[in-house]
Amino acid sequence: MVLQLLLESKNTAVFGVQAISDTVIVTCNSHDKIAEFVETLKKVFISFLKRNLFIRGGVAYSKHFQSGRITYSHAVAKAYEIESKLSIYPRIVFDENIINMYKTSSTLAGLLGTESVLERNGTYFLDILDYDNWPVVYECAKSLYEKDKDLIERNEQAFLKHVWFENYLFSSMYGDPAKERYIDAARHV
Known part of the structure; x- marks a missing residue:
């Protein structure tokens, strides 16, 4: 599977992947790895495009618990809401709260100012x-x-x-x- 190959070399304690029907959940549990996470999302988008598929997605930050077949996640629910309401075109949209968190933090780095995020009409999305x-x-x-x-x-x-x-x-x-x-x-x- 495309996703497994992309995440094979990733630290599974930090990054995770799960697929349910037409939903793909890619997780990162470390702010320090945001640049690597964003690069992974770019690769996921492009690998689907190479297989003649446009994808849409949402990136959210919230509680997420996964153990075996059980997933409890406010982040997945928020990401789904972003994908269905804001990401109406082939793109991966960031929750505005993530952008604000990185804008206002003096300790978080690796997302803004890296030419990874574009803004248009108040919507922040991944520049692939x-x-x-x-x-x-x-x-x-x-x-x-x-x-x-x-x-x-x-x-x-x-x-x-x-x-x-x-x-x-x-x-x-x-x-x-x-x-x-x-x-x-x-x-x-």
């Missing part, structure tokens, strides 16, 4: 792009759109996910100006 992966992400997103093109015709919600992602790619500081947009502009009839 960098100079090295932009071309790969572009090609995967283009391929996914071309594969889905006939399926999403006249389905505005599905189409807008692709439009949002294309706009995200081309608004990125890592973008390649030589690449062309792969979604046709609106045209007069």
Whole structure:
């Protein structure tokens, strides 16, 4: 499984993964490892994209208990709420409380100021792009759109996910100006 491979080299005392139906829970129990956690989330997003799947997600900070098959977690409930209400496009959204916690703390570091988090319209989300992966992400997103093109015709919600992602790619500081947009502009009839 993709997630197991990504987390194989991680310290299982700090990082965890669990999959239930279409929900993937990736956990990190150490503020000191936030940069590694964020990098793992980027890899998870891109590995799903490479398999022609857009994903959405939410990142929350709260109590979380897991033992064997039992999971009790306010964090999972909050992350689900974020994913379903704010992360309507293919992206991983951070709970605003996490951003505020890192903004106001003099001891927490590794999240803000690292070009890992973008803000748009009051929503904070993971920037999965960098100079090295932009071309790969572009090609995967283009391929996914071309594969889905006939399926999403006249389905505005599905189409807008692709439009949002294309706009995200081309608004990125890592973008390649030589690449062309792969979604046709609106045209007069």
